[in-house]
Amino acid sequence: MIEKLIAQIKEKQSPIVVGLDPNLKFVPEFIKQKAFAELGETLEGAALAFKEYNKGIIDAVADLVPAVKPQIAMYEQLGIPGLEVFKWTCDYAHEKGLVVIGDIKRGDIGSTSEMYAVGHIGKTVIGSNVVSAFDEDIVTVNPYLGSDGVLPFVKVCEEEKKGIFVLVKTSNPSSGEFQDREIDGRALYEHVAEKVVEWGSTTIDPETGYSEVGAVVGATYPEQGKILRKLMPKAYILVPGYGAQGGKGADLAYFFNDDGLGAIVNSSRGIIAAYKQEQYAHVGEEGYAEASRLAVLDMKEDLRQAIASR
């Protein structure tokens, strides 16, 4: 999958992933009203609103970005109807040729991680049938349980040519509480990074030289990003925290390798709720999808400058 992701990044000249993290606070009133009129102020109604909202954004940005990243928590808060829209969103993004990164941050003991891996990026065997449950291309994985919680995902990556991004240094304010603690003279996140290299060593794509096992490193921690970039030269880095969480393009230059590749930057609210920002407000609520397109174009230029500045 890393080969496909990189091909799309090169083709679209855009190391950007759009975080499809819908929230009723962001969904324009006209979409909510229509959905609630049809299905009521219910889980089903809210899920329908998310679907319409996502469709508008995917249609508006599909030619500009290589990938989308639906955050499953936003859909889980709506229960079954929400998860149906999560699945629909993954499938619709695929129809539009996009790589789908499921931001699921799963991780458990071996036999349980295997079920998550099978359900999200692999195939479930039922009697003589083999079926896809969710069918994402790449998922995020939590490393707290160690190798036997991660390797079942790697196994599926090998078998199905899929990918994972392992949480290394997350973007949130308190990520340092455990991740920055020093162990034998190095931060925990560096130890995790070392494992990411090890876990990915069997999944290096011969074409691009990158591994199917990437890492999550927050845009909000540029110094750590620089260190981690060098520690994991063959790991793609998924960079959350750009925009609404405070990360700027200028901070991100050293998340990329010398080849201009190696990182893909996520923006969620900054793109999907762009119409609420002053600079895009002229499009109005009805133009929310157009605003998301404009925000992607601005982000693309911001990152181009960051990469060029290296």
Add this chain to the structure above:
Amino acid sequence: MIEKLIAQIKEKQSPIVVGLDPNLKFVPEFIKQKAFAELGETLEGAALAFKEYNKGIIDAVADLVPAVKPQIAMYEQLGIPGLEVFKWTCDYAHEKGLVVIGDIKRGDIGSTSEMYAVGHIGKTVIGSNVVSAFDEDIVTVNPYLGSDGVLPFVKVCEEEKKGIFVLVKTSNPSSGEFQDREIDGRALYEHVAEKVVEWGSTTIDPETGYSEVGAVVGATYPEQGKILRKLMPKAYILVPGYGAQGGKGADLAYFFNDDGLGAIVNSSRGIIAAYKQEQYAHVGEEGYAEASRLAVLDMKEDLRQAIASR
């Protein structure tokens, strides 16, 4: 919720949680054949088999145990039909008066953890309606992201009188890879345990003295369990790893406090697939639910002896 859990533990004299982790390998042939005949060898057919299987087990053990713990990964592998059965299982267990521990091991940045908390143990606000998406009583939470990834769950615990168990020292073989690493002279899991105490400090139930914020500590690590029991005197400990993973009752004496409370021990395969064990095989596949009841009774005696031996 901790008050209700403890009341049930006392009433049933049974610190046992049954892990409802269905797997097509465990589901008796007669259940699979019936479900596949009705819905085919599909996600829907497998989900129906899980439902029938769970129903039999819940009916057989509801009067013996305080709680069940469905592992959501098993249901996610079956996509939407699987998650429908996850929800059905939670609801059916509630009907039978059981406490439902959703083994979801979620954890993310603050705003995202809030969505998980709302979706699983809280309420989702949709316009002027307030609805439950999944409605578990307690969920498991991954601490890798630090306080701001956990506190949104604690907030919902306070508001809704629900509970969480935070992963501290997991039961799997490689849990030590990161969790045992030494930071300032103490293992990472001890630092996480210290935070569990802090996170739970606002949720102490005046009646029982226990907190709504508990911890997961694997039965496979009795020495660490003894240390962690003392470090977190007011935290209930959810103990996975009994039975199939190798933990024995005799190892668990020191997971309990002097009051005989403070721990609840999970067994999944050891109970739900008991009919496959030699000692219960006489009931046959058709008697799988009866076998699970017998396995619970044996486990109850094993734990009684362990607690008495302290």
